[in-house]
Amino acid sequence: MILTAFGRLLLQAVPVLFTVSLIVFILVFLAGDPTVMMIPDDATEADRLALVAAWGLDQPPHVQYLRYMSNILSGDFGTSYSYGTSALPIVLDRLPATLLLTAAAMVVAIAIAVPAGILAALNRNSAIDLAVSGASVLGKAMPNFWVGIMLILIFGVQLRLLPVSGSGTFAHLILPAVTLGTAFAADLAKLVRASMLETLGQDYIRTAYAKGIPDWIVIGKHALRNAAIPTVTMTSLNVIALLGGALVTETVFAWPGLGQLIVNAIYTKDMAVIQIAVFVITVMTLLVNFGTDIVYRLIDPRIRL
Amino acid sequence: MTQSLMTDTRLPKDTEPYVDDAHRQPARPLRDFLASLLSSKSGLVGAVLLAAIVLITLSADILPIADPQKRSLSTRYLPPVWLERGVIAHPLGTDGQGRDILARIIHGARSSVIVGVSAVLLSGILGLVLGLLAGLRGGVIDLVLMRLVDAILAIPAMLFMLVVALVVGSGIAPLIVVIALTNWVVYTRIVRAEVLRVKDLEFVAAARVSRVRVTTLILRHLLPNILPAVVVVATLNVGTVILTESSLSFLGFGIQPPQISWGQMLADGRQQLATSWWISTFPGIALTMTVFSIILLGDWLRDYLDPRLP
Amino acid sequence: MSATRRQILKFASIGMAASMLLPMALTTAARAAPRSETLIIAQGNDILSLDPANHENNSTESGLINIYDYLVRKEFPNGEMTFVPGLAKSWKSDDLITWEFELRDDVKWHDGTPFTADDVKFTIERVKADQKLLSSAVKFRTVEQVNVLGPHRVQVVTSRRDPLLLHNFVGNGGLILPKHALETPEGAEKFFAKPIGTGPYRFTEWRKGDRLVLERNPEWWEGTPHWESVIVRAIPETTTRVAEALTGGVDIAVNIPPEDITRVEQNPDTGIISFNIARNFALHVRNEDGKVTSDPRVREAIDLAINRKEIAEIVAEGYATPTRGLFPAEIPGNNPDLTAENAFDPERARKLIEEAGVVGAPIKLSTPSGRWTKDREVSEAIVGYLQDAGLDAQIEVQEWSVYNSRRDADTLGELYLWGMGSYTDASVILNLALLRRFNPHWTNEEFVSLSKEIDQAPTEEARQAILRRAQEIITGDRARIGILYPKAIHSVNNRVNFAGRFDEMIPAEQVRRK
């Protein structure tokens, strides 16, 4: 079952990866010549052209793309313009930090959202419900960098409880994880509430109540498990968004993840790094989707891989 | 009671909802809409807030506020009026170049709202057309479109936007293009899914049996039943786009001067957050309130439009 | 099935927990030196490369100078640039063509191998040979031959008289690399994964995007280095960098925005240092036909309309020097006459605009935002002055990479702001190929002839006179309008002493505990 799903994943990955690389190539190519940014101010046009030739950027685009693709097939993922080294290790170096932050943010989001969502659903239209809904709307309406900077100013500068930025220890993880986590918790809590409400209205919940078993079993076992599917879906979507998308938060907290790398690569039109980063993120995305499918299957026996 | 039932010889009728056909108002949809809106607290709050924001935006030029571009090096970093050093001429204070914060917020609303609405409209229309095409035509068009959609969705949205922004540059119009080029996939997916859902409903089959033209089928049967889902998503999307603009501003790709946007004010003012908090806090509040009201309105709209049959 | 599913669930949750902890384990700090023995420097961006010849970035060089050494060093006593010995004890050239360097014989690479003349020859030839190396475009261009005269004597022969040759041995691409470690089958990539140099600190770890970690090299030829450990951190977000400085998370934080100066100074643990740097803000003016700025009167009006002192005092909070010039005083060949004195004449500016008949004419000023300190704010202020002078001036802000492409495609506004920097000599102004990149449509006969004379200048005096005249021409014709020389503003923790350097380098050895 898992093997089948994995095979499907591979077959799915190839066209998606191909399309993604083509889209990115076209866009970055259209964005213009990267050498303008690379060479020193006091270099001349001739120097620049020499660099252009050295990188093969004077070739027509389709030649560049074909060369790029054939290099990839032979295991050469290109060289970064700005780092001057192979692009793949540059990107892979950033992966652990990104994964760590993603996981921590998800833990924060789930830890906040699931209990809040359940409480709101069970106390529908009460003050709790209102508070949860209000908080989640607010959480969604605030820009991430704003929240991050506020957290730095409060917990880093004023209270001096937590390190302001960087990575390395658990304490460093807290603020960025909370910044991202709360943003996702907002959506997630709303979703948990909605799917709990929907599940609680299902016939089998009535059946469970009719059995005369304790309420917490009805909620914890019968309802939660069924309400988990949309929650897992959204969590996986958020994980995907975070894998390459925490650009802003990573910048605010100087977190050495993929996001920062990509922003800089985009600033400098560092084609190889952009390509590989998108490539890696796409692979991660597909892996997350694959993992999500397996989690679905674990939660819901009806789902077939 | 039993007695009366015993003598009741009328055939039982299935219950018909009470409708006063004789006195029905021609403008019923609007009245219904308003009635439903008035009965929903959160929807009403959202609508009123949003209406106020739009109204202020529209009347920016006639309101008695300062020139948002007027620099005055002598009135830099003035705090809001209720603080020491605050002056009534600049109720919400001034920024590092002595420009009036209130005026900038009001004028900034314009670009934020324009970007939010236009980007959503553009991507919505694009998504609607392509989604209809994919859902109705199927086949190769569907396959190619959906692979493209999959691929774009596999690229993190913000990243994709930055790369597109590299190509189209920054400013209001390019920004709209950037966001629309990223967002259309979402609408395409929704529309396609809705088309596939509605396509199989019996009233569509009935219309096909009635041999209506394809355009009629789309305009009369598909669109009215697809649009609500799209409208709900689009409404909430306007809020997201306004937030996105601020993130892009933070990363240097947002709306650039001389145009003013909340995201730009927020991003620029963040450096003075510790020293002159008002520079970015007020636009932040304006932005949060707008998105907040859009979300409230969108949630209500979802409730209002979603049950296909009220 | 039920049992197995439960087991799978259990395994899955354990797996999830493990996969979360794994990266955490990976990123936990390596054994750390005590904070008091560690110098932490916060820069605005990560170092780009450990290869000194393959980056064009001040922050990167500032990190690398702790690992590698220059042949000669630059110092700026009393605001004047002088060369002092580095790996070369002494050097001489009689004809500015053949140069001889006497190298130190007590220098060892971090792996214990002795440093020799071969390493110098290798370093120079490497840069010249590999066009992909970014320094290749500008470094050692005049060098024709490098001859090893002895284990510690090296001769450099240039193609023509090159009074500026020594500059090549300082700055990007000038740090000396070990021949023996680089010339291996595994090549450069392997070497730069864990490079060795001759410098005061050894490479420990480069956590990309985060920090460069260095440790003391007790064998350093100039004595035991001051710090046990040096960390160069990358904190791109200014607000965050300031916050780190305030909380003592870093000892030195570069590029503090002027509005935060008070905050940093009022903080009991921190202070501000500011100093001149090799950078100037100038408006580049497009004078081709069809542009409103093709009229010299309009260009002059623009020059006169700008209140440089006000910009320096208010926009830059006093942390800049107003000027009409293009090179700060520390740069050899700068023109000291191009001051901001009497440069502001709004009356005459308005009159010139009227004379030219362009009142209300639209004019666009392009500017990046956040590339250089207060770049956009300076541009916004200039736009204000131009409006006062009667032009319909508008600002156009572009993201840096877009800005570069536009400049290259010659599609920026009539005016654009450029903060040229990191030069070591005013002679760059006479590089005509370079001029074409920035002022593609401006030309001047005298200027062109000056560019030919410069190489033949008999004395340094004569050379500098040519350069001064060149600056006079280009600013006089308002192809470039100097605005100001910005200053660097760094936050420094009170536990250390650092004065700042004109070249914006922060050598750990020049930062001392109090």
Place this chain on the structure above:
Amino acid sequence: MSTQAIPNSPAGKEPVLRYRNASVVLPRPRGGDLPLIRGVDLDVYRNEIVALVGESGSGKTMTALSTLRLLPQNARFSADEAVLNGHDLRSLNARGWRALRGSHVGIVFQEPLSSLNPVLTIGDQIGEVLYHKRGLSRRQRRAEATDLLARMGLARPAQLLDEYPFQLSGGMRQRVMLAIAMAGEPALLIADEPTTALDNSVQAQVLELIVSTAADTGVGVLMITHDLSVVAQVADRVAVMRHGEMVETGDVREVFRAPKAAYTRHLIDLAPRIPAVVRDPATAQTPPAADAAAGTPLLELRNVTKHYVQPGNFWGSRTTLALDNVSLSLAEGKTLGLVGESGSGKSSLARIIIGLSKPDSGAVLFDGRDLFGPEQARRSDVQIVFQDPLSSLNPRMRIVDIVTEPLGEKQRLTRDQRRHEAETLLETVGLPRHMISRFPHELSGGQRQRVGIARALSVRPRLLICDEPVSALDVSVQAEIIALLQRLREEFRLTTIFIAHGLDSVYAVSDDIVVLEKGRVVEHGHRDTVFGSPQHPYTRKLIDAILDSDPDNSRFKRDKADYPQAARVSTQLEQTSPII
């Protein structure tokens, strides 16, 4: 409301459930109360099956749910007396209710799939009752659950424990539901329309199981149903509800023989009966032989085959055969009944005739011309009435536009013409003219179906396909719609194809009958021939599954004296392999 004793209740015993003057009200959001049930008196004794019968909205389900306090959140229950197995329901707190549920009263719901938790195993769902209600250990629970499933007539009960509801067929699921309900050894079993969602043949099996379980354990059963044939077949006593009130109660034979309330009589009149020909083939009319020679039939299907491709998973799509070489013909003016269980291909056939899908092979001839050939017949001559009156009307169009839509855009009717046409059509189908400006949601189910019929008639078709036109409606409304269709058939001289799963109604309206099984025509002939002497075992099975609304002709009820035999439960019934 009277509180007199219920007639015909077994005397001298304490009832398991006793309601006197019970009411449930729901507070309206804008003040005031909405009564759901009013003044209900009800007794259920051990060893008896009481049927609570009524149409939708009659309050029968509310009454049942009130015994478990599974009412809407803010509903209020009140009664002069409400006793369940010795517990006063009026004074129970949450804890008391929990104790009562499961151990004193168990319930089986209508829709077995949605009533079972989809993500928990069967064993888990039975086991938790055994644990919380009877405190059995893990091992005991497994043994007991296996035993319970075996007693419910399920094959391989031990394996079933580890399976999930979706792996079971509908009948199996309902047996599992019954096992869950019985796991706590309750005194009262509530069965809320337990067979409505099942196919006819499965219905009989499940009813038989309930009857035998009741006989086996002596549990008192409260059976909620809208189907009088079910009442007649299984109930000892019957209580008829309407509009939240009890209309009539009594012994099932007496009520059927001499209903006191007009409403009851009306219901009984509409109740399905086995056609006489089934019991006595001799009464069959001879099919008029002349028909066969009457020239070209109006509709003729020749070897129609249709596959459906299911997108399925990545590896490939699954192709299912919907119609397998179907040939049939229909003479002008006749009605063809199309019967078969769900999935037999009835609707696929309808879609092909109406032109919504193309056959893979074969031909459909209408009036001698091929519908899918190059020279197409006039499509508007064929119209359809859909099953679900709600989803077949565009919710965003007004009735006037809906019923005149088939008239087409080419005819260029003016607004007034269109309006006039619509009003005429509404009158034809028995709706007031003023309804033309309504939206579908402003109509009742029966009215909507009339609109659907009006739409089909607007183009004056020659062939009308009725695809289960009444199955979504209440019994009495069904009768009206059937009557309407019969009338219109005369009026418009329609040839009709009538698709239904209720064999009794098909028999009533059809001339000829086609029996479909898995896309194949297994029987095709005059209705009396098909019903009177079915040739195919499948037809036989379908006919056998018809329940007669005659308490004296019950297939399940045995004399209490036959108790031992009655307790025997056939285990061969659910041998069908699980649907995976």
